[in-house]
Amino acid sequence: LISTEIDFEAPEDLASVLAILADEGDDVTILSGGMSLLPMMNLGLASPDRVVSLRRVASLRQIEDDGEAVVVGGMVPHVVVATEPAIQAAAPAVATAASLIGDVQVRNRGTIGGSVSHADPAADYVASLCAHRAQIVLDSARTGRRLVAASEFLIDAMLTDRQPEELVTGVRIPKMAAGAVSEYIRFARVEGSFAIASAATVLASGGKSMIAVGGVGPGPVVFDISAHEGAGWGNEAAEAVANAVFDACDNVQGDIASDADYRREMARVHARRVVRRATARLNNVQLEGGDA
Numbered sequence: 001l002i003s004t005e006i007d008f009e010a011p012e013d014l015a016s017v018l019a020i021l022a023d024e025g026d027d028v029t030i031l032s033g034g035m036s037l038l039p040m041m042n043l044g045l046a047s048p049d050r051v052v053s054l055r056r057v058a059s060l061r062q063i064e065d066d067g068e069a070v071v072v073g074g075m076v077p078h079v080v081v082a083t084e085p086a087i088q089a090a091a092p093a094v095a096t097a098a099s100l101i102g103d104v105q106v107r108n109r110g111t112i113g114g115s116v117s118h119a120d121p122a123a124d125y126v127a128s129l130c131a132h133r134a135q136i137v138l139d140s141a142r143t144g145r146r147l148v149a150a151s152e153f154l155i156d157a158m159l160t161d162r163q164p165e166e167l168v169t170g171v172r173i174p175k176m177a178a179g180a181v182s183e184y185i186r187f188a189r190v191e192g193s194f195a196i197a198s199a200a201t202v203l204a205s206g207g208k209s210m211i212a213v214g215g216v217g218p219g220p221v222v223f224d225i226s227a228h229e230g231a232g233w234g235n236e237a238a239e240a241v242a243n244a245v246f247d248a249c250d251n252v253q254g255d256i257a258s259d260a261d262y263r264r265e266m267a268r269v270h271a272r273r274v275v276r277r278a279t280a281r282l283n284n285v286q287l288e289g290g291d292a
């Protein structure tokens with residue numbers, strides 16, 4: 001039976017939200033942009049009795065620079081993540097991922113905190129945040145603050161490390177090293193729909209380089225690819241990374257959009273392509289054809 005009566009609150013400050021969660025976290029559903037929660041309610045997949053909206057909590061809409069990282073408030077909408085110069089400079093792949101989410105309505109209302117909390121394996125932030133080694137900021141009136149690596153926060157499809165008394169208050173994205181580059185690409189059958197596979201990379205010459213792919217399992221596939229640099233980033237290294245990604249994607253699930261084998265192959269193709277794109281940018285070369 002789906003409940004039609006909902007107890008709704010929209011506190012004005014973070015302390016009030018955290019106080020509610022500290023006392024009754026198990027019974028409360030947080031509402032951010034509503035772009036995943038409301039469709040789930042419409043489909044009967046969620047039927048919350050008590051909803052606490054973050055819409056009036058202004059402090060969650062801030063973007064701060066802590067020197068080493070950009071800290072994006074949980075209520076910052078995708079459109080702002082896509083266009084904010086501080087994020088574009090610190091983590092270009094994250095800004096690109098935000099710009100490709102859904103359509104303009106979804107990007108205006110949907111938030112970064114809502115997306116990571118919802119933990120859809122096909123969400124665009126998954127690969128880009130993991131490649132940039134971002135951390136999820138969790139606050140609780142009872143247990144204080146903790147930061148969890150995005151790759152560890154996203155445990156399974158629709159399952160995160162968040163505890164009932166905690167709120168996702170932001171995402172901390174380390175600034176890329178000087179000279180490093182990052183890229184994000186996705187593959188979807190229809191523009192505006194969820195990606196079948198997505199890939200992000202951060203490449204540095206002589207530094208730490210990462211790859212992450214999304215949509216290929218219940219959790220993200222992410223690993224350090226610095227060792228593949230060898231004599232320098234180029235086509236051979238991109239091929240080696242692509243094959244390593246294929247091997248790592250050993251828990252791919254099929255669904256209505258794609259079977260598992262196709263998804264895994266798409267992960268390989270897009271890993272190769274994203275590394276080639278980043279390599280071209282790193283080496284200041286113009287790409288042509290399918291990689292451009």
Ligand SMILES: Cc1cc2nc3c(=O)[nH]c(=O)nc-3n(C[C@H](O)[C@H](O)[C@H](O)COP(=O)(O)OP(=O)(O)OC[C@H]3O[C@@H](n4cnc5c(N)ncnc54)[C@H](O)[C@@H]3O)c2cc1C
Nearest residue numbers: 030032033034035036037102110111114115117123124168
């Ligand atoms: C038509 C359509 C197309 C879409 N296409 C894409 C796409 O291509 N790529 C993509 O990545 N996404 C896509 N989305 C999803 C979209 O990005 C959502 O905005 C996002 O998944 C959820 O963000 P939200 O702010 O709307 O969260 P909500 O819907 O408000 O909440 C989602 C879930 O997270 C919980 N929650 C929200 N905020 C917090 C918080 N701060 N702390 C703890 N828990 C919280 C809620 O209780 C709920 O369970 C699409 C959505 C629609 C409707």
